Amino acid sequence: MRTEKAPNPARRSERSRQAILTAALDLVIEVGYRKLTMEAIAGKAGVGKQTIYRWWPSKGAVVLDAILALSQGDTGDSTLPDTGDVEADLKLVLRASLEEMGDRRFDVLYRAVITEIQYDPALTEEMGRRLLGPMLELSKDRLRAAQRAGQIAENADLDVAVELIYGSVYYRWLLGTGPLTAEYADRVVDWALNGLRPRPAG
Amino acid sequence: MRTEKAPNPARRSERSRQAILTAALDLVIEVGYRKLTMEAIAGKAGVGKQTIYRWWPSKGAVVLDAILALSQGDTGDSTLPDTGDVEADLKLVLRASLEEMGDRRFDVLYRAVITEIQYDPALTEEMGRRLLGPMLELSKDRLRAAQRAGQIAENADLDVAVELIYGSVYYRWLLGTGPLTAEYADRVVDWALNGLRPRPAG
Numbered sequence: 250m251r252t253e254k255a256p257n258p259a260r261r262s263e264r265s266r267q268a269i270l271t272a273a274l275d276l277v278i279e280v281g282y283r284k285l286t287m288e289a290i291a292g293k294a295g296v297g298k299q300t301i302y303r304w305w306p307s308k309g310a311v312v313l314d315a316i317l318a319l320s321q322g323d324t325g326d327s328t329l330p331d332t333g334d335v336e337a338d339l340k341l342v343l344r345a346s347l348e349e350m351g352d353r354r355f356d357v358l359y360r361a362v363i364t365e366i367q368y369d370p371a372l373t374e375e376m377g378r379r380l381l382g383p384m385l386e387l388s389k390d391r392l393r394a395a396q397r398a399g400q401i402a403e404n405a406d407l408d409v410a411v412e413l414i415y416g417s418v419y420y421r422w423l424l425g426t427g428p429l430t431a432e433y434a435d436r437v438v439d440w441a442l443n444g445l446r447p448r449p450a451g
Numbered sequence: 452m453r454t455e456k457a458p459n460p461a462r463r464s465e466r467s468r469q470a471i472l473t474a475a476l477d478l479v480i481e482v483g484y485r486k487l488t489m490e491a492i493a494g495k496a497g498v499g500k501q502t503i504y505r506w507w508p509s510k511g512a513v514v515l516d517a518i519l520a521l522s523q524g525d526t527g528d529s530t531l532p533d534t535g536d537v538e539a540d541l542k543l544v545l546r547a548s549l550e551e552m553g554d555r556r557f558d559v560l561y562r563a564v565i566t567e568i569q570y571d572p573a574l575t576e577e578m579g580r581r582l583l584g585p586m587l588e589l590s591k592d593r594l595r596a597a598q599r600a601g602q603i604a605e606n607a608d609l610d611v612a613v614e615l616i617y618g619s620v621y622y623r624w625l626l627g628t629g630p631l632t633a634e635y636a637d638r639v640v641d642w643a644l645n646g647l648r649p650r651p652a653g
Contacts, residue, residue, distance in 0.1 A: 281570070370627075419625075444642050
């Protein structure tokens with residue numbers, strides 16, 4: 250009984266961690282990333298600044314975790330949909346990515362981290378390992394299944410394939426060269442897949 | 452005679468403009484974009500801060516002009532190479548873009564502007580109009596010539612095509628998901644073009 254009533258350090262830690270991520274998310278929306286400070290996050294989360302620095306080296310690292318918490322809350326998926334139709338599945342996934350980018354919270358956090366990694370190689374590595382790498386791997390897994398099903402050429406370069414697809418969308422999103430509509434996502438999948446399909450023999 | 456010896460306001464303006472761009476470029480390399488200030492640019496260029504503000508609203512806008520000056524110094528081209536072989540030409544162009552991104556001055560300036568446009572819609576518009584739009588148009592012109600030559604399908608979606616190609620490269624460059632080698636540029640062109648070629652009839 251006693252153990253249940255006593256403060257549980259692990260649970261308290263988890264509560265602080267959540268409070269910090271929520272505070273960071275709220276503040277980024279409220280004041281913008283550039284005016285975000287560790288002091289303000291600590292103040293809003295009701296923890297000491299040292300508590301934040303114990304877990305995160307920089308505000309960029311806090312924001313990366315806030316993104317991951319937001320994304321995992323939405324999906325938590327560890328595979329992409331596989332209805333047997335690779336074209337339909339990729340369109341579904343890419344449309345969902347665009348919708349996520351259209352969510353103001355996600356948009357602001359994600360742009361913030363991407364600006365941050367331009368100046369922070371350790372955060373670039375972390376973002377690749379925890380966010381982008383897994384995302385690209387999931388897509389490659391789905392393309393591998395399509396290869397086994399004969400919908401994609403056996404020799405297709407899957408590393409390039411996933412960057413053709415996500416690259417187009419991120420380019421438009423980060424550089425503002427055009428609207429990020431569902432229809433655009435479909436066209437990207439159409440033309441990228443077009444080059445990946447098996448060639449008729451002969 | 453008198454007019455030749457008198458100070459020429461247009462020439463003096465141009466000299467100040469060049470001095471400001473050179474100072475911005477040098478300082479970005481020296482102290483990094485985040486520590487760059489209008490004061491420091493003015494000091495190094497030997498002009499008053501008001502002179503800079505007369506032409507540019509922000510340090511991001513100065514840096515955009517510094518990039519344009521750097522790029523135009525290199526090429527000044529208004530069309531892409533057209534040897535008749537669209538695959539070879541696109542590979543040449545994309546390899547050249549990667550080399551430019553590998554130039555430390557260009558890399559630092561370009562990343563700086565891209566971080567800046569995440570927070571500055573006016574600069575996004577200007578960068579689209581003066582840098583990205585013309586670059587994409589040149590590539591579309593080259594693809595249109597390839598359509599006329601029967602190397603690319605008549606119904607190919609050229610807006611998507613150029614973003615597949617540049618998007619992949621910018622994705623890797625900005626997000627650090629892999630090395631930007633000439634061999635990677637070639638693979639991107641190979642797989643993007645593969646989907647754009649005319650289909651055999653029947």
